[in-house]
Amino acid sequence: MQHFALTIIGRDRPGIVSQVTEILYQGGFNIADSSCSILGGQFSMILIISNPEISSKEEFSETFNPLEEKNLSVYIRTLKPGGEIRSNLEGELCMISVYGADKPGIVYQVAKELGDRSINITDLNTKLVGDKQNPVYVMMLEAMLPENTEIEEVESWMKELKQKLQVDISVRSLIAMEL
């Protein structure tokens, strides 16, 4: 079955989710995975959707016109076959917290340490907190460590960054307890 990634973003207000999902429901779509959140003053929705009757985005893209009229931006991406299936990531999940006075490059430099080593980031949240005089940057990042990579190693890479960026970084294991 053809799957699509649907991204919708617009000024946050009550009722966005119900308007979007009403259109999906009326159009016979299934929502497989989704993640929706407030970023700044914007509500953003990312959904993986499918409809057994529909194989191209041209067949349904116009059904979202009412959303555009309400100042929501809609983008549809057509997934390649299998693009809806999450690859099976092996390893140990770890959580990296980075926080400190705001400055350029915090996200990039941390991500680069991981990306250069082909470590997969599975989740990332950042937020600017504090006040105008003292903006504080907070980043929470989850990454899947391959089997041969220990938490202590990640800690040692981050130790150098901590000095360089003058931020606080902590790394911890995020083992899900299988019960």
Added chain:
Amino acid sequence: MAVKEVLIYPDSRLKEICAPITSFDETAEQLLQDLVDTMVDAGHSVGIAAPQLGDLRRAAVVDVSKSKPGKKQENHGLLQMVNPEIIEREGSQVVREGCMSVPDYTGNVTRSESIVVQFLDQNQQLQVIHAEGFEAIAIQHELDHLDGFLFLDRVSSLKTDLYRRKQR
């Protein structure tokens, strides 16, 4: 040795309140053995409760001593619990839990940091133990099963957004 099939949600038996074991007969002994065998067979598992095997009686087993996080902490090894009850709770901790009966999903759950639990053991002796850390989490998770609660009923935050609670 009897490894049983672990029920998967939406099997309705996972949402039932289990009945106390009033007579500790052979079937109760067999149930404990099945729980242990199934837990061991499941490899990664550190505990299992009777309703997960479709038996709606108040029994559960926990053993964190073989798991990576459990090994690092003091624990009681294999616990076989009949009619368990948590009689004291202290503190709180957030942990990411998964469950054999709810595959492919994990969530952050708030649990008590330490508990005192009372139960009858496999020799019908009344035990009162104090458990902390991962062992306490495992016991709380398994005892929830006896009341028809899944960890999905306890998820306290979506992924990492703990710090979002205070909005500017």
